[in-house]
Amino acid sequence: MQLTRLFFLSLLVPNIACLAPIHAQYGTKSAGDWAVEWAWEKNEVASAGNAFWPQYRGPKGDGHADLSAKPPVQWAEDKNVAWKHILDGKAWSSPVVWGNRVWITNATKDGLSMSVHCLERSTGKVLWERVVFTNAVTQKDYHEFNSYASPTPLLDDKHLFVTFGAYGTACLNRDTGATLWERRDLECNHYRGAGSSPIFFRNTLIFHMDGFDQQYLIALDRATGKTVWKSNRNIDYGTDNGDYKKGYGTPHVIQVETSTGPELQLISPAAKAVIAYNPETGSELWKVRYEEHSASLRPLFDGKTVFTSTGFSKGKLLAIRPEGRGDVTESHRQWEASKSIGAKPSPLLVADNVYTLEDKGVLSAINKTNGELVWQKRLGGDFSSSPIFANGNLYCLDEKGKSHVVSPSGDVLAVNTLSAGCLASPVAVEGDLIIRTREALYCIRE
Numbered sequence: 314m315q316l317t318r319l320f321f322l323s324l325l326v327p328n329i330a331c332l333a334p335i336h337a338q339y340g341t342k343s344a345g346d347w348a349v350e351w352a353w354e355k356n357e358v359a360s361a362g363n364a365f366w367p368q369y370r371g372p373k374g375d376g377h378a379d380l381s382a383k384p385p386v387q388w389a390e391d392k393n394v395a396w397k398h399i400l401d402g403k404a405w406s407s408p409v410v411w412g413n414r415v416w417i418t419n420a421t422k423d424g425l426s427m428s429v430h431c432l433e434r435s436t437g438k439v440l441w442e443r444v445v446f447t448n449a450v451t452q453k454d455y456h457e458f459n460s461y462a463s464p465t466p467l468l469d470d471k472h473l474f475v476t477f478g479a480y481g482t483a484c485l486n487r488d489t490g491a492t493l494w495e496r497r498d499l500e501c502n503h504y505r506g507a508g509s510s511p512i513f514f515r516n517t518l519i520f521h522m523d524g525f526d527q528q529y530l531i532a533l534d535r536a537t538g539k540t541v542w543k544s545n546r547n548i549d550y551g552t553d554n555g556d557y558k559k560g561y562g563t564p565h566v567i568q569v570e571t572s573t574g575p576e577l578q579l580i581s582p583a584a585k586a587v588i589a590y591n592p593e594t595g596s597e598l599w600k601v602r603y604e605e606h607s608a609s610l611r612p613l614f615d616g617k618t619v620f621t622s623t624g625f626s627k628g629k630l631l632a633i634r635p636e637g638r639g640d641v642t643e644s645h646r647q648w649e650a651s652k653s654i655g656a657k658p659s660p661l662l663v664a665d666n667v668y669t670l671e672d673k674g675v676l677s678a679i680n681k682t683n684g685e686l687v688w689q690k691r692l693g694g695d696f697s698s699s700p701i702f703a704n705g706n707l708y709c710l711d712e713k714g715k716s717h718v719v720s721p722s723g724d725v726l727a728v729n730t731l732s733a734g735c736l737a738s739p740v741a742v743e744g745d746l747i748i749r750t751r752e753a754l755y756c757i758r759e
Contacts, residue, residue: 352513369465369510378703384746395758396437404462405736424461459506478507494538508561523560544595610659648684659699703741
């Protein structure tokens, strides 16, 4: 079940060439300089205009598009397709957008080559493509449903950060694709493949490594790639079955109002538990246990309550008060919902409801205060892609090619069809809807 030594010998130490310009950007910033989600400065974000979708789940990591986004409601192969770029290989990572550019990661089906592509958003013109990592061997027990490029990349105004799990993590010049630093020494047998996307917290890049043999979070210095902290999971999995240790979730930083003042927490969904950490040190703050595994979501926060789903088996949606310490499983769960809760798609929080899309196509609106079902609708189909909220509607894309545009009250406004389905989540900026299917990258535009 372990990787061969040959594999890890091929994943050598960080390349720290060309670090001076990056360190100059990050090294002098204080805590107060990070104005947007503790990750970007306001003037930095302004350079993107209204086209700012720099990470998995959008500008604030919650699946909401900016209010300026007005994507179409209807499309087809012969309707409202501004451009279509055919993609070779197999990858489930979502696109990221900054201004007039779109970036995606990709991989060959055998995982021996991992690449990044940059396109002009207005036209679909390829600006650059390059292979970032090559591999002599890949890990055993990889699941064919996953891809070798499932984590979504991350942007700032000069750099693109990509991770392929244990195969490598890198910081690239986003305009040229040149590697500024890389790490190929982070060990983890992903067992079914990597899936967790990275996030920023101030000067650090944070992501999960939840595999069969090891389960941990790591924070890397954005300027150098060096480890700032590493936190091993403190979870009793109760088994040696690798599937019950796996996690694909993406962490999320929130600010909690406590009796002693505001506190930043890193909410981290894992197999068998969701854990809050200090994002500056990686120390554990609180934990809520559950029976499920392989959580794939990014959690939500409304200013008072954390909402997270628990993953595979009989998944649940949990509402948790985040001001506790230690094991708060019994004391800080406000409610749980267990009917038709999605395992792979992340939930959405819109007004007073949490919207959850079950993998078999059941869309539910759940009252965020008491967990009661408001309405439920069967869309049909199989879903892995996480829905987004844009221009007042929910966009839900299935694995076979159908896309459902649904109002917050449950009215299906349109059902659209493309030639292949989605596992990646869509992006909505300005008048564009950027969709990655199994076969191509689309720009949908009126």
